[in-house]
Amino acid sequence: MKKILALVLALLFVFAFGACKKNDADKPDVKGEGVMTHDEYIAADLDTQVVIETYVQAKQSWWEDKATVYTQDKDGAYFLYNMACSEADYAKLTPGTKIKVTGYKSEWAGEVEIIDATFEIEEGNYIAPATDVTAILGSDTLINHQNEFVSFKGMTVEASKDADGNEAPFLYSWDGSGEDGSDLYFNVSLNGNTYTFTVESYLCDASTAVYAAVKNLQIGDKIDMEGFLYWYEGVNPHITSVKAAG
Amino acid sequence: MSAAKKCLSAVLAAVLLLSVLPGCHGSRGLPDFEVPESFDTEKPIEITFWAKNDTNKTQTSIYNRAIEDFEALYPNVKVNIRLYTDYGKIYNDVITNISTGTTPNVCITYPDHIATYLTGANVVVPLDGLFADPTYGFGGSGLRFDGPDADEMIGKFLDECMIGGEHYAVPFMRSTEACYINVTMLEALGYTLPETLTWDFVWEVSDKAAARDADGTYPANGQKTMIPFIYKSTDNMMIQWLAQRGAGYSTADGDVLLFGEETEDLLRDVAAHTGTGAFSTFKISSYPGNFLNAGQCLFAIDSTAGATWMGSHAPHSDISPDKFVEFETAVLPIPQADPDNPKMISQGPSVCIFNKNDPQAVLASWLFVQYLLTNEVQIAYAQTEGYIPVTRKAHESAEYQDYLSRAGEEGELYYSVKIAATKLLLENIENTFVTPVFNGSASLRDAAGQLIENTAKSVRRKETVDDAYFAKLYDDVRSLYRLDQLGGRAAAGREELGPLPKMSVCLLAGIALVWVGMGVYLLSDRIRKKKASSAPKP
Numbered sequence: 168m169k170k171i172l173a174l175v176l177a178l179l180f181v182f183a184f185g186a187c188k189k190n191d192a193d194k195p196d197v198k199g200e201g202v203m204t205h206d207e208y209i210a211a212d213l214d215t216q217v218v219i220e221t222y223v224q225a226k227q228s229w230w231e232d233k234a235t236v237y238t239q240d241k242d243g244a245y246f247l248y249n250m251a252c253s254e255a256d257y258a259k260l261t262p263g264t265k266i267k268v269t270g271y272k273s274e275w276a277g278e279v280e281i282i283d284a285t286f287e288i289e290e291g292n293y294i295a296p297a298t299d300v301t302a303i304l305g306s307d308t309l310i311n312h313q314n315e316f317v318s319f320k321g322m323t324v325e326a327s328k329d330a331d332g333n334e335a336p337f338l339y340s341w342d343g344s345g346e347d348g349s350d351l352y353f354n355v356s357l358n359g360n361t362y363t364f365t366v367e368s369y370l371c372d373a374s375t376a377v378y379a380a381v382k383n384l385q386i387g388d389k390i391d392m393e394g395f396l397y398w399y400e401g402v403n404p405h406i407t408s409v410k411a412a413g
Numbered sequence: 414m415s416a417a418k419k420c421l422s423a424v425l426a427a428v429l430l431l432s433v434l435p436g437c438h439g440s441r442g443l444p445d446f447e448v449p450e451s452f453d454t455e456k457p458i459e460i461t462f463w464a465k466n467d468t469n470k471t472q473t474s475i476y477n478r479a480i481e482d483f484e485a486l487y488p489n490v491k492v493n494i495r496l497y498t499d500y501g502k503i504y505n506d507v508i509t510n511i512s513t514g515t516t517p518n519v520c521i522t523y524p525d526h527i528a529t530y531l532t533g534a535n536v537v538v539p540l541d542g543l544f545a546d547p548t549y550g551f552g553g554s555g556l557r558f559d560g561p562d563a564d565e566m567i568g569k570f571l572d573e574c575m576i577g578g579e580h581y582a583v584p585f586m587r588s589t590e591a592c593y594i595n596v597t598m599l600e601a602l603g604y605t606l607p608e609t610l611t612w613d614f615v616w617e618v619s620d621k622a623a624a625r626d627a628d629g630t631y632p633a634n635g636q637k638t639m640i641p642f643i644y645k646s647t648d649n650m651m652i653q654w655l656a657q658r659g660a661g662y663s664t665a666d667g668d669v670l671l672f673g674e675e676t677e678d679l680l681r682d683v684a685a686h687t688g689t690g691a692f693s694t695f696k697i698s699s700y701p702g703n704f705l706n707a708g709q710c711l712f713a714i715d716s717t718a719g720a721t722w723m724g725s726h727a728p729h730s731d732i733s734p735d736k737f738v739e740f741e742t743a744v745l746p747i748p749q750a751d752p753d754n755p756k757m758i759s760q761g762p763s764v765c766i767f768n769k770n771d772p773q774a775v776l777a778s779w780l781f782v783q784y785l786l787t788n789e790v791q792i793a794y795a796q797t798e799g800y801i802p803v804t805r806k807a808h809e810s811a812e813y814q815d816y817l818s819r820a821g822e823e824g825e826l827y828y829s830v831k832i833a834a835t836k837l838l839l840e841n842i843e844n845t846f847v848t849p850v851f852n853g854s855a856s857l858r859d860a861a862g863q864l865i866e867n868t869a870k871s872v873r874r875k876e877t878v879d880d881a882y883f884a885k886l887y888d889d890v891r892s893l894y895r896l897d898q899l900g901g902r903a904a905a906g907r908e909e910l911g912p913l914p915k916m917s918v919c920l921l922a923g924i925a926l927v928w929v930g931m932g933v934y935l936l937s938d939r940i941r942k943k944k945a946s947s948a949p950k951p
Contacts, residue, residue, distance in 0.1 A: 214873040271874060276699035276731075283870075330470035342729075344470035346496050400703060400731045 192293055196220065196240050199289075202267065205242035217272045217281060221245050222293040223264045224316055225395065225407065228369040229257045235369075236260060237314060237395045238268075239295040244314035246397070248275075250284040265291030278398040279313060297393045305360050309402060317396050317404070321412045322355040324388040327363075336384040348373045351381045355390070364392065367405040380409040442534035443768045446775050448546050452555065458777045459491045460518035463506070465762055467718060468498045469729075471797045475790065483784045486557040490777045500526070500762075504855070511536055516767040518778040524574055524847070525855040527581050527765050532852055538766040539579045543779045551783070560783045565806040573847045574763050582763040584803040585785055586794060588718040589757045589838045589845055590649055590747050593702070593830070595711050597740035598622070598633055609752040610745050612654075615642060615712050616682065619691035622711050634738075638709045640693045642686070643701035645715040647694050648862030649758050654679045656846055657750035662861070667851035669896050671861055672887045680868045680883060687872040696866050697873070703731055708738035714747055717799030717834035718761065721825070728825040744833040746841060759845035761800060788812070796826060799834030801842075808839070853899040860894040 198204055202220050203211065211217055221238040228235045234252035238245045247268060252260070260266070270284025297318040303309050304319070326334040329343025337353040339345030351366040371377045384390070391413055394406035462480070466472040473496060480492045495517070497503045504526045510516045511533050522530075530537050544563060548555035552562035567584070574582035592615075596606055604618055619641035622633040631639035644650045654675075655662045661670025686692040695701060701713030702722040713723065722729045724742035749755050764785060766778045784790065791802035792813050807813055817839075820832035838845075848854065867886055871878055891897055 214870075214875075216874075271870075273697075275697075276703065331474075340468055340498070342468065342470045344466055344468055344473045344496070345498075349496075400699075400736075401733060 205240060211272050213272055213274050215272055218269045219245055220267050223260045223262055224295055225370060226260055239315060246280040246314040247284055248280045248282050250286060259288060263292040263294045265289045276399050304357060304362060312396050313398055315396050319392045322357050322390055324384050324386055324390060325354040325356045325361050326386050327352060327354050336386050337381050353381055353384060364404050364406050370405050371407055377406060377408050443770060445535060446538045446768050446772060448542055449772045449776055452549060452776050453773050454489055456773060457489050458774050460774060460778050461493045463495050463497060463503055463517040463520040465497045465500060465503060465521045467798060469797055472794060475793045479785060479790045483781055492781060518767055518774060519782055520765055521585060521762045522765055524576060524582060524763060524850045525858060528576055528850045528852050528854055535768050537581050538768050538775055539581060541580050549776060558784055558787055561786050561804040561806045565804050567803055567805060569842060570803045573759060576850050582765040583782060585762045585764045586800040587759055587761040587803055588716050588800050589759060590714055591717045591834050591837055592745050592747050593705055593713045593723040594743040594745060595705060595740045596743045598711050602633060606743055610748040611752060612748040612750065615748045616686055619686060619711060620689050623690040634708045636709060640698055640704055640709060641711040642692045643698060643704055643710050643713055645695045645701050647865040648858045651679060651861035651865055652848055653747060653756060653758055657756045663849050663857055665849040667853055667899050669857060669899055671857060677883050680864060683865050683868050684872050684878045687869045694866060694869055697869055706730055707732055707736045708740060717838055720799035720831040720834035721828060724830040728828055742830050744830055744837055746837060755844045757841060757845055759847050799831050801835055801838050856894040857896060860890050860896060863890050
């Protein structure tokens, strides 16, 4: 009898937990006291202190107790650059983890980010779905999705030229000066416009599927991609997955 | 136990202690390198070269070509290259690989970093013996290429690779910093470009350029974005400011003098002109060249080795072509405190050799390093940026002089801003300086830049920047970079080890007791025998 009761309780717990997680994704974010909404964050002046609650989407790097992390809540994204973080805490920042961040809003080469930040882990979990921004590539509204997890559909691989003028479907580093393990740069086009996308080697190193997939690209391939909408002197998506256009 | 056995036990104990003690107190590492009598041209030797490039394909091509040519001269040697674009990453990887005994054979690096490598025993090869070797040294009879003689190396640059009285590297390329100026904008603001920039001039013009209309537009450029003065390397900014005033930075032994009144003078200027919107840094805003080329910066200070990214017709750029504006670019030395006595930093890659068990591998590394100093490599690499070769042999060659004379001709090779930056350094070699190198000097350099970065950020964040702020800033930065632990005992390879650990004291005391015991035993034994021999025989 006790065993049956224990089993029922365990099952109830599992279903309740699952329901909680589902609710996290469905219901709007309710921010804690003193915490900005995403709209308030966007409206905040540069170089002012910001306090946000957000969810880890991907980790880019950790070095000397500083972490660089892509995060997002249900209303928009926040790029956390060199946030104070121990190696042990970095291990806890798995995708979906909710964190409260206090730092300064800043802009570097067009990329709006939070720097000199600290964080604490909170209860909650959320993974953002990829927003399809293919239709607004090249438009002024694209920047409204800066740092979000996004997708691009049906783009065509174009030739990249290295510093010597040689054509290739991708380059190691921006001018072909790198080697295996360096950032990968490749050009893709849509409706006659060509854009440069990147596999950032700290975010996705040479052992990842996306790195291998880009190395296998051929000029003329039609592909779908997902990644984070990073900015460097203009849009510079950091791609995390590539597959043949569906 | 018999007396002989006791004596034997005591000796064995002493031997055991003596053999264990050095092991406890740290390993000596690899054996000292000694130049072999001859280079073995039959034995296959593989060496690894960790190279740094400026994300520049021409530079990587030059490295690869140098390796091919060297391997053709020495077919038994294979050189494997690993490319880096960042000195800091090389440094971190070397530190990691020292602990595992997997350092590269040859590595491009900064002397500041070598000073840290030297804290390991016999990790980096001292080069003076190799320099002077009649067969394989500079201009040696056994070389299969036309390398520079010792007197063809530029002494000032070679001296920069000296740590604790010995050379631990050779210079590979040298650069300095330059101020890239939008002359068109400067003149539109009512100023004439002076022969030498002073800090006062740069601050004054920058403040004027930072003035905005009511709608947020800058009359200086008609745009909504303008940062008149951007400095790429704020550590250099602080170091050169202090050197120009004869103010303290550090002693040769590693005493930190950075936190003085002159430093605060610069920080107050930084605070004031950050407040007017006249000044920012690479770390806060982005590359100076991107703003300069878009007509959003008046004075952009960056390395001469970044010259191909500067100017309205820069061959390299991160901004899209539609953002470029047309303007005249001038290249001058950085602002000076005393125009009659200019001072500017000497920087650029040097090459060190890591010690290995096989002296033939070390000798092969040295031959390759010397090959990097041949005119073929020196001139080709120097032409990729505003670098200068480190040998007089290259400077005086007809090929190099021809290159310098062709500034402004068509093509990237003769890009005028790059050649102007090169000439700037060639004309100022004697006005360059370097900071003392010791274990910890890399941290001190970081701290110098951090003071400027923090001050500028604090002003932007509207924090109060006053005496109390600077006192706290000094404490914070000292603590962050552990500068209090440097003191005057950080001279590379000469670091005092401090008091012995208790265990070592105990072991040493044990040895002393054993020796005293042995002495007492032998003495008493001798006295006993003497007494016995002098006693009347029965």
